[in-house]
Amino acid sequence: MKITIPVDEKSLNSNVCVSFGRTPYFLIYDTDTKKSVFLDNSAAASTGGAGIKAAQMIADNQVNILLTPRLGENAADVLKSAEIEIYKTTTASAKDNIDDFIAGKLPLLKEIHAGFHGHGGK
Amino acid sequence: MRIAVLSGKGGTGKTLVSVNLTAVAKSSTYIDCDVEEPNGYLFFKPKNIQEEEVYIQIPKVDENLCSGCRKCVNFCKFNALAYIKDKLIIFEDICHSCGGCILLCSEKALAEKVRVIGRIQKGSSEQVTVYTGILNTGETSGTPIIKKLLDENKPEIKNTTFIDCPPGSACIVMESIKDADYCILVAEPTLFGVYNLNMVYDLVRLFNKPHGVVLNKCLDGENPAESFCVENNVPILGRIPFDNDLGSLNSNAKIAARESERYKVLFSSLLETVMKEVRHETTINPQR
């Protein structure tokens, strides 16, 4: 399966980026091939709806799992439609989070924030 | 004649001035463009209200016609569209109603639907026609309501219209003053007030609007807003004193000029000065 995580640098030692929609890169790790690729996040430059665009991009890359510290509701809607599961990162290191996920240690992400351009949760 | 009343800072007295000037003018119109927090109607208590909804157009998709080409998704500058598992998702809150996706769809799968964002009420209070724009809570932008309020009220020659503007200097304020013949800037004698007066002063000059200042809440002693006007050669149209009675009437949503002879005189005199200045400015500086 493919796991993705927003990262600050194009490096396996990178930290997790605090923003999903405007992260500079996504790291995609394939648990079958054990290979990693980095995607440039074109959504980062958007004036609005960055989360939606970023979510579209990772869905288009056939990702199964997203690890992220936080997520807005519009991006969450896109990911839900794409049937991508969302887990919450617990430490700063991207690598550690991936290892923790594989070991079954990461919790599901429950708190979806209102998003910066939309209105609050219902 | 359309006269916009703005201030930059909130709470300086835009509504006080616009409501009272309209009240003392013969045959006049009051338009409340502060659609996020309208207040004028609380003073006028207009009767015979006719109401009209204001809506924007947003796209809706016919899934049977959608081929999944994603032209719309790729075009949308606001990222209001996503295409996941053969379904187009439309984010109505983010859509800016530009209509681009609908125009570009080669399958004609996108059409428009309306989304109500607020309403306009028209009523009357003695000799005043009162227009109030109200944005529904939760909606982000009142611009379409302001546009409708002003587009549908083409000025009549004998009628004086006062436009009560929102605070600040952003796009909604610009929209409110766009077609005004003259701008009254209401200033209060405080540090914050003068700083923000400066901003709307820049705004009205950017849009080439003839303008003048009404100094409100005037106390004895130095008035930084007055100093600003003197330094920059901005006409001072009048001074309203800081006065507990006036404050009290205003606080209880009473129209001071209708409640008391003293304020009727004050605002009538201010109106006369304003109209003289407006006529003078718009003759030497015709906008149209």
Next chain:
Amino acid sequence: MKQLLILSGKGGTGKTTIASAFIKLSGAKIYADCDIDAPNLHLIMAQNIEPKRTDYFGMPKAEIDIDKCIECGLCKENCRFDAISNKNGFMVDPYACEGCGVCEAFCPVNAVSMKPAIAGELMLYADDNNVFSTAQLKMGSGTSGKLVTEVKKQMRTMESPDTKLAIIDGSPGIGCPVIASLSGVDMVLIVAEPSISGISDMERIIKTAETFNTKIGVCINKYATNPANTEKIEEYCKEKGLPFTGRIPFDPEAVAAINNGQTIVDVDCPAGAAAKEVFSSTMKLLIKESDGADA
């Protein structure tokens, strides 16, 4: 880090006056002014430091190359924002243009292009002790909500594990910039003014804030100006189950302090004393654990 946002609905009720007092009283090291339309907090909190300035780019604006333009009018016909005029050749009004790109897409000769446009400026005042994030929107501009988001993000980049509290001065109204400021805060304090207009506006901002599932508290400023309305507000809070965190009197000494660039707790005055009480109640409410989950 807990974020306290100060809103009011109506303008001029005292948000900045109270925000600055709270910053002084709490010793909060991190604060922001999200009233990017008409910012005032820096007039009190940041007189002596030079900020780091960053250009803020809003939506790109369309530009027509008149050399390429064949005057077919398709751009004007399809523009939903009346941003294109034809008085002296086809031209885009940058204030009306929303950057949607329809004109660019429809121009048969590629005469229209979208160009980046500066819509404001972000300012970050930071020294060893404090971090103050603010911005100024270029007048007449849109995308105010996005600039508010940038101000908050800029503030958060300076957050450290020790930071307990951030205070955010908000803007009047209920639209885009207010909604953007509400996102992700732990508590909103509504500063109400006891006038009919003030009450009407307060009700609308409360309704807006309620959709965000954050704690809401209400306080009254300038209360002696209208005791009847003051009572009305307190009744309203009781009925709606909204915590009331206190009232501050109208106080000419407070006005003088602000005009001198000081907070109302920097001088000895009735409003300052009352503000201390309101601060105390507000903090209690902010720190109190709610029923588990934050929104």
